[in-house]
Amino acid sequence: MPELPEVQTTATSLQPLLNQTVEKVSVFQPKLRWAVPDDLVSLIDYQLVDIERRAKYLILTFKRKGGAAQKKLLIHLGMSGSLQQHSVGFDKRKHDHVILTFNDGKKLTQLHYHDPRRFGMLLWLDDYEDKLITHLGVEPLSEDFSADYLYHHIHNRKKPIERPIKSVIMAQEIVVGVGNIYATESLFLSKIHPLTPAHLIRHEQLTTLVAHIRQVLQTSIEKGGSTLKDFTVADGQTGYFQQTLLVYGHKGGDCPSCGTTIENVKINQRASTFCPTCQPLITQKKP
């Protein structure tokens, strides 16, 4: 599944289309997770003026050439989606559901939305902002995400959060884009057991955890930049940086740090691998 790093890589890969004008809109299959809007064709003659990533969403802003009218397109790649650029005349492949053709004044470029499993979406942001975007937590690579922020979230309430730290850092309303891989790896690097009740984690451990979450995501974004086509093959698996994963997917293997056998526990139905030696479970506050 495309995760935050792949979506960030996609956002970066779209930069050459900035300031280009939409020449043609072709919708071959509107039935994605939600239907592609009927009036997507109204993007014709609009210029792409901004590309943002928010969580795992791409937000493309278009402006009417020479006018003030603006349209914002919200794209999510779902389980298996990708956006690929081809020179004009490239044949539509199976599962290319939408093609936007851009004109830079000299040449045309086709942007293909490809999605075998069709869990993705292309929607007008205005129609779905409240439903999909407004409630999202902070971006993990922004300055808003800090140990203070996490500590505040865990403790500044009637009853501190006692559920496992792993489920806290994966909660989209707290911080977005920390998928299972990144949560598992960063907890290992921080020597924190994934089941540790969140309120028992000290502020300095949260500092370490935040730093590792950023590091793991950043490393993955850097790798994603050079292997984009691997995930566009997309059968629902992101496999391309698994060789660099320390514990994720390594149940029964040896801990790369101490050699202890890596164990697995399910948290919120998700596999959570950890090293029982490097990540001892704390269940009580230290006196």
Ligand SMILES: [Zn+2]
């Ligand atoms: Zn270990």
